[in-house]
Amino acid sequence: DTAVSQTPKYLVTQMGNDKSIKCEQNLGHDTMYWYKQDSKKFLKIMFSYNNKELIINETVPNRFSPKSPDKAHLNLHINSLELGDSAVYFCASSQESARGGAFYTQYFGPGTRLTVL
Amino acid sequence: AQSVTQLGSHVSVSEGALVLLRCNYSSSVPPYLFWYVQYPNQGLQLLLKYTSAATLVKGINGFEAEFKKSETSFHLTKPSAHMSDAAEYFCAVQGAQKLVFGQGTRLTINP
Numbered sequence: 001d002t003a004v005s006q007t008p009k010y011l012v013t014q015m016g017n018d019k020s021i022k023c024e025q026n027l028g029h030d031t032m033y034w035y036k037q038d039s040k041k042f043l044k045i046m047f048s049y050n051n052k053e054l055i056i057n058e059t060v061p062n063r064f065s066p067k068s069p070d071k072a073h074l075n076l077h078i079n080s081l082e083l084g085d086s087a088v089y090f091c092a093s094s095q096e097s098a099r100g101g102a103f104y105t106q107y108f109g110p111g112t113r114l115t116v117l
Numbered sequence: 118a119q120s121v122t123q124l125g126s127h128v129s130v131s132e133g134a135l136v137l138l139r140c141n142y143s144s145s146v147p148p149y150l151f152w153y154v155q156y157p158n159q160g161l162q163l164l165l166k167y168t169s170a171a172t173l174v175k176g177i178n179g180f181e182a183e184f185k186k187s188e189t190s191f192h193l194t195k196p197s198a199h200m201s202d203a204a205e206y207f208c209a210v211q212g213a214q215k216l217v218f219g220q221g222t223r224l225t226i227n228p
Contacts, residue, residue, distance in 0.1 A: 045215040108161040
C-alpha cells in the first residue's frame with residue numbers, strides 16, 4: 001500500500017553506462033516530480049510532469065530523460081553516467097501543480113541512491 | 118522567486134530539552150511553507166504545512182511551527198526532544214510548480 005514507490009533503492013554502476021529509475025504512485029495524483037539530493041543533502045527539483053506533460057525542466061543535462069507512460073508513473077533514464085551523477089534521487093507526487101496560487105502537498109518516495117564508479 | 122534559509126546546519130540538544138530549528142523565507146507572494154523530516158536512509162516525510170489558515174501549525178510527532186510574517190520566519194519547535202527525533206529536517210516554500218528547499222538542519226539528540 002506504498003503511496004510513492006521507487007525501484008531500485010540502490011544502484012551502483014560504472015561511468016558511461018545507461019540506467020533507469022522507476023517511480024510509481026497510487027495516490028491518484030496528477031503531478032509527479034524528480035528531485036536530486038547531493039552529498040551535502042541539498043534537494044533540488046529536476047523535472048515535473050502533469051498528466052504526462054512536462055512542466056518543469058530545471059536546466060538538467062539532456063543525458064537525463066524523464067518518461068511518463070501514464071500519470072501514475074514517471075521514470076528517469078540517465079545516459080552516459082558521470083561521477084557527478086552520484087546522488088539520491090527522489091520521486092514525488094501531488095494532487096495538482098500550483099496553478100493560480102493553489103496550495104498542494106508533495107509526497108515523496110523512499111529515494112534511489114545512485115553510485116557511479 | 119521564493120527561497121528559504123535554514124539557520125544552523127547542525128543542532129544538538131539533550132533528550133527532554135526544547136528543540137528549535139530555524140527557517141526564514143523570502144517570497145513576493147503569501148507563502149505556503151512546509152517542514153519535512155528525513156530519517157537516515159529514508160525518504161522525506163511531511164511534518165507540517167502552513168497554508169495561511171492559522172499561524173500556529175501543529176504537525177506529527179509533537180512538532181509545531183509558527184508563521185511570523187513580520188519576521189519572515191517559520192521556525193519548528195518541539196517542547197521535549199526524544200531520541201527518535203534525530204534526523205535531517207528541511208524547510209521548504211512552494212514555488213512555481215515546485216518546492217524550493219532550504220539546506221537542511223541535522224538534529225542530534227544527546228542522551
